[in-house]
Amino acid sequence: MTALLENPTTGRLRPGFEGNNISFAIGFKHISYLAEAAVLHHFREAGLSAGELYRRHGLGFDVVDVHSRLGALLAVDDEVEAQVTPTTKDGEDRLRFKVEMFVERDGKRVKCAGSTVRVALRIDDHIKAEEPWPAGLERFATARLGTGERRDVAATPLPYGEFTAGRGTTADPVLAELVGDTNAFGWRWRMPYFYCHFNERVQMSGFLRIMEEAEDLFLADRGLAIKQVLDGRGWIPVVTQSRIELLDETVMEEELYTVYTVENIFKSLLYTHRMDCYVLRDGQLVKTATGTITHGYLTETAPNQWEMADMDEATLAALSTPRKAAA
Template sequence: MSNSNLAKDGATQVEIRPRYEGSNICTWIGFKHVNYMVEEAVYDHLRQHGLPAGKLYERFGLGVDITDIDTKILTAFHIDDLATATVRPGPDKGDGKRFLVEFTVEREGQPVKAVASKVAVQLRLDPRGHSVEEPPAELAEFVVDRLGAGAEPVVLEPGADPLDQLTAGTNSFGWAWRMPYFYCHFTERVQMSGYLRQMEEVVDLFLEDRGVSIKTLLDEQDWIPVVPHSRITILDEARMEETLYTVYTVENVFKRYTYTARMDCYVLRDGVLVPTATGRITHGWAVIENRRDWSLVNFDDRLTDALNGKAGTGTAAGRGATA
């Protein structure tokens, strides 16, 4: 196994198809599965440079963890697309090894840039006690004992419900859910794809809570949500079977065309809410024109009011507080 390549690697390419699971409405691929393709490209890049995730863990006890993923979707993927990913080393920022990922896809016989993403990777040393070799010195700068960039904890007020405190006085929706094992990897830690699932689901719950569920707008107006940009950063570790408190806050509705929202995730430990991840997502809405094509639309009053917190009463799925 070559080990110095993590610091000095060159560009790699790999062809990737989107997974069938991500084709939820017509044949378009959702943002979560686009990010899955980015993840797959990064892990293949490491593999091509002699650093497969499996061997790093089995031999050195190092878990390859994506801790930051910032993805812009420029062209929608369809289920049968064969996309080409190019992965290059990016400028390091002291939070792990960084990569730049670009996808192209063929449209009318020509390659079109479809995705641009920035990714950070950390090598998490597993302390579970199984015997492993000492990690090579060349990897040392990327090895950490704990994932994340860190963030200031929030002290829970005496007798307060975590979601009530976190959403009070804001245009937010809160959701608490126990982290299952299948959101984790390397035995116990919630992985980036788990947070991508959280982001996808909290958006779905938020829209239902506000009376503009995805099915409602689909049935009544042939509208679907589209995502041009998403980002998630891991701040600390959330563990298997902990309750994750996820708060989704609308930050800006831009000219009835797009809106941006922030996702913040916490776990409660010893009376303190520890931030474990933060992210942002940009949404627009599009009208379905035919089985393959859609076009962006301006928000109507119902959707605009819902996003601005002028509608919705809360549901059993979570707890919202409106401005």
């Protein structure tokens, strides 16, 4: 346990090509993917790989909180030096790590991103553990990932439809009740198995994808569809920081109600969203995840040279004006 809880590790990683959406830059969720990969490497170096934890000890590796900040551009061909430092405090029941990511630029070592990551070890009742848990691991093992906030709901959801219902719906009485008159966007979508792990629940990478999808749908709803804005104004969204925390478990094929709320607009450069995710159980909404994300726009001033763009009045008005959710 000393290696896991005290000894820093360094791994060399490369971002996934999937994250190379604009020019040669890597998008925000792949920064958090790298942070997760670095912590997984740390576990392997400590002799506690995720696969062995599950197979031998019946424990699922679950990232329950990831907070990432972008310091410099991460490029598709970069090799990232990821330093993981354990920061778990005495008495904490979640493993906590600081992840710092560095790349080489013109012969210099540059910090491109930093993350904090918390991990829970979920006791899995699908399998029987082959061996006892390693000594010292007990306080991080949990029968469930949190107990999310519950709230009563007066509305009755519409039938979801077939499995081929596409990207879900933005018109639903429960969404309308959740959004109300706030400056928010609501989305309901069944959770696919490929966002899940360990046979059952949505994992952190799934919620990172949900956050990005919610942003994409929100912008289209406000008349700021990404392709339209890129072609018309030469702008592309950029994320400077994001955080997601899991509050409860979201189970495969449950319908997730995502409420995406504009919280702040900083002058004409940045805006922040809060993402709150719920599932409906026994007539109550259970809050299963929450997070925040800070956005701006980049504009290409010369080939492959990008700078922050000043948002114009039309864009600021679109971000600021609430749209009533359809019931």
